[in-house]
């Protein structure tokens with residue numbers, strides 16, 4: 313057994329992996345929660361995965377797959393193994409006709425990848441600029457912003473099945489994407505470790521500026537015929553002005569999902585609250601803007617101890633420094649209760665509670 317400053321390198325796995333003990337997770341979660349993990353390992357190559365799986369099985373420990381930690385809330389120290397996915401690489405698989413297929417390893421930074429594509433004129437992901445986190449986590453909740461979801465450009469992905477010790481390719485249909493949802497979140501939990509994602513992008517991009525805020529920002533920028541680089545710039549400007557930077561103020565983006573309600577419920581809410589913000593869906597239902605509901609319960613900008621509701625966007629809960637998970641969860645619970653009482657609508661948490 314070999315020691316390093318954190319702990320051990322475990323004998324049988326010396327060849328491929330270094331498991332660290334009592335690992336501080338402050339830099340591993342954007343909410344800025346001070347917790348430790350019992351064990352920690354970096355996954356830098358697919359070949360290491362069988363060894364890591366053996367470690368988990370031999371020791372009977374639970375595990376958590378982690379990318380950038382921008383969508384998790386640790387409720388306390390993690391009594392198990394954290395697998396930090398650091399697989400790297402961007403490959404052009406096919407570049408023929410109007411499309412290009414790009415395979416990206418899961419540990420690549422999402423926004424770095426979007427920038428890579430925009431710089432080469434490959435369109436489709438520019439509306440998803442500046443979303444924190446890794447490429448591998450993007451399919452888990454089918455990230456979305458400004459009228460685009462990641463599923464719109466996904467061709468297929470490869471995952472390592474931690475139960476069966478084999479690689480599996482999932483087509484976009486097999487991923488069963490939904491609103492902030494996929495088969496990886498709803499069915500598999502931690503079973504599939506996404507190793508790479510292949511995207512189908514357009515070489516002659518069709519831009520999507522259906523969202524009013526993007527159009528307004530492009531007008532302000534005095535761009536008459538926008539390209540994907542202009543859209544990316546507009547999205548970055550909007551996001552910088554409305555969302556807190558996790559490096560400055562701990563947060564995990566939207567804390568709640570936008571609740572979906574039947575048309576009848578929406579009509580009745582609309583008659584009581586004419587200014588309510590909502591979007592019709594393809595299913596004939598309506599998605600209510602959770603930020604509007606929270607704001608109209610008076611929560612925007614409010615603080616509860618060291619946790620609070622961001623003053624420019626009520627959907628984002630923030631850690632003003634040193635907040636505990638229970639402070640954040642208590643705040644979330646109060647918000648949920650108020651929204652339920654005032655609008656009769658249940659808010660579902662988007663952030664993964666660990």
Ligand SMILES: Cc1cc2nc3c(=O)[nH]c(=O)nc-3n(C[C@H](O)[C@H](O)[C@H](O)COP(=O)(O)OP(=O)(O)OC[C@H]3O[C@@H](n4cnc5c(N)ncnc54)[C@H](O)[C@@H]3O)c2cc1C
Nearest residue numbers: 377379380381382383444445446448449455456506564565
């Ligand atoms: C300021 C801010 C703004 C945000 N804006 C948006 C937004 O506009 N739209 C949006 O959809 N989200 C948004 N988010 C949420 C977050 O950025 C995304 O959910 C992102 O995809 C999370 O990536 P991550 O690598 O940090 O995932 P993590 O937080 O590390 O993990 C999230 C989940 O994915 C799982 N996971 C991670 N990597 C893998 C893998 N390789 N294989 C299998 N499972 C994995 C984890 O186990 C966990 O359950 C925002 C967050 C912040 C802080």
